[in-house]
Amino acid sequence: MAKGCCLPAHVSIHDVVVRDGFQSEPHFISTDAKIALIDRLSTTGLSKIEITSFVSAKAVPNLRDATEVCRGVIRRPNVRFVALVPNVLGCERALACDIDEINLVMSLSESHNMANMRMSTTQSLKQFADVMALTKSTRTQVNGTIATAFGCPFEGVQDQERVLATVQAYLDLGMNSITLADTTGMANPQQVCRMAYAFLARFPQVPLTMHFHNTRGMGLANVLAAVASGVKSFDASLGGLGGCPYAPGATGNICTEDTVHMLHACGVATGIDLDLLLGIARDLSTIVGHEVPGQLVRSGKSTDLHPCPASVISLRAAQATV
16 A cells, blocks of 8 residues: 555454345255355355344245254354344344354334334334343354444435444443444445544444445445544455345445455455455355356456467567567
8 A cells, every 4th residue: 555554454354145145135045055155155264254144034035044054054163153133033043053143233214224124223222132131141242233324215324423322322232343334335435434433432442343335336445444444344245245125226245355355455464365265256156046246256366467468479579589
């Protein structure tokens, strides 16, 4: 990076493709395919993998095999397996599978929370309190995600102070870490910088993850803005799969392999074997049955050089003889 541009030496990447990416796929991804994909991803150096969601099969049929997936994967000590949990029943199922971390999600926007969760934010927080009571005596960590933290397609830009107040409400309930999610891809780098600085100033000891979508092509720019502002943890989805079903026009999450490639190119380590990750990403279209949005699977790494064209070699040879 240019002189004066300060980036951290290392950031962590959490992959969410099996949950966030697969939940909206038009066809069911088999349990065996999910388990095999998770097992491969867990060897790449990813620090967390969100492997499923304990929601009703009617609401999200593609994740109806949550228990089977959790019990079928290989547990590795250096990887935390995460499951999204919508309520007490989901929490009970996740705890029965000895999940490492549960993720609770509420939209900051009342309109989006009603569309997504069918309840007000007050009702969501009450439900979260009941979930936290269940986890108190377990080893399972709890992450609280604030969806639409940067903007809502129904209400517009959300108030930063309200975001921070909601963070405090999550922490008061006992949550261990926070994710700020740009659920609908409305964030811009300047807004991300303001949010990151404000969060880190008020909650310097709280682990923070940011979750960006690439709906308007600013996903990786937002990551770089956040990294430069001190954020050291990000969600991403292999192949760029995923998207919010309750956000008109929303497309996928930022792509895991594209994000890792960008960070490595900027001199920021992730602990991830990019070649191994890219090999897995290249197989993803076969698993889902269609092309995926990621760029790296098409172009290769920027360090991948190609043979010089024969015409150029011949021209150079001819000029050398003149």
